Amino acid sequence: MRREGSGAGDGGGAAVADGVLKKVLLSYAYVAIWIFLSATVIVYNKYILDPRMYGWPFPISLTMIHMAFCSAVAFLVVRVLRLVEAPSSPSMTRAFYLSSVVPIGALYSLSLWFSNSAYMYLSVSFIQMLKALMPVAVYSIGVFFKKESFKSASMLNMLSISFGVAIAAYGEARFDVTGVSLQLGAVAFEATRLVLIQILLTSKGISLNPITSLYYVAPCCLACLLVPWSFVELPVLRARPAASIRPDLLIFGTNSLCAFALNLAVFLLVGKTSALTMNIAGVVKDWLLIAFSWSVIRDTVTAVNLFGYAIAFLGVGYYNHVKLQALKAKEAQKKAAQADEEAGKLLEQVDGSDSDPKANSQA
Known part of the structure; x- marks a missing residue:
C-alpha cells in the first residue's frame, strides 16, 4: 500500500513538473518568436527605407501598406471565413469605438509613421538605444494621467536611463537631428498609446484577441494615415514617373506578411505571458539588434x-525588477484576500450550523 501511495505521489509530482516545464518552454517559445519577428521587421523596414539600400523613401506609404494588409486579413478571418468571432460585448458600440479605439489607433499610426521615418536617418543600433527611453515616457505620461504615483526613487531611475541615452547619443557617429526627433516622437506617441489602453480599454474590462485587435485597430490606423499621406507623400508620388515608384511585390508582400505576423506575436506574447515579459524580452532583442547592426549591416x-x-x-533592468516585485506583491495580496474570503465563508457556514435548531435538537 505504501509503495502504491508513494508511486501515485511521485506520478502526481512528475505530472506537475511536466506541466510547469511545458509552460516555461512555451513562454520561451513565445519570446523567441516575438524577438525573431520584431528584429526581422525592423531590419526589413530599414532595408526598404534606407537610401543606401533599397531606397524607397515613403514611410507613410509603407505603413499604410502594412495596415491595409492587416485589415484585409483580419476582415477575411472574422467576416468571410468566420474563423474568429467578433466580440459581441455591448460595450463595443459606435460611440465607444470613436471615443476609445480611434484615439488608440491614431496614436499607433503616428508611432509607426515616425518610427519608420527614423530608419531613413539613423542606424538600427542607435534607434534601439533611443528606444530605451520608453519606460521614461510611459512613467512620465502615467504620472500625468494619474495612472502612476510619483516616487523620488522612480524619477531618479528615469533620470539615469535618460542620462545613459544622452551619452549614447553624444557618441553616435551618424547623429541626425531629424532622425532623433522622429524617433523620440515615436516613443512619446507609443507611450501615450500604452497608457490610454489602460485607461480606455483595460479599466473597462474590454479585452481583444490578436485578430479582433487588428480587425478594429488596423482600419483606424489606415484612415488616420491617409491624412498626412495626402499632404506629405501623395504630391511627391504624383510628380515622379510611375516606373520609379512601383514597389516590388515580393519585397513588399513578404514585408507586410512579417508585419502582420509581428502584430499577432505581440498580442500572443502579452496574452500568454505578460507585458513585463515583453519588456524584458525587448532588452534582449535590442542587444541582439545592436550586435547585428554592427556585424552584418556594418553600422558604426x-x-x-x-x-x-x-x-x-x-x-531599464532596475525598472523591470521593480515592476516584477510590484506584480508579485499584488499577486500575494490577491491570494491573501481570497484566503480571507474563503475563511470568512467557512466561519459563516459554521455559525449557521450552530444556530440551526434542527441541528441542535438532533445533537
Missing part, C-alpha cells in the same frame, strides 16, 4: 555608444 557602434547604452540598460 562606438565605445561611447555602448557605455551610454549600458547605463540605460541597467536603469
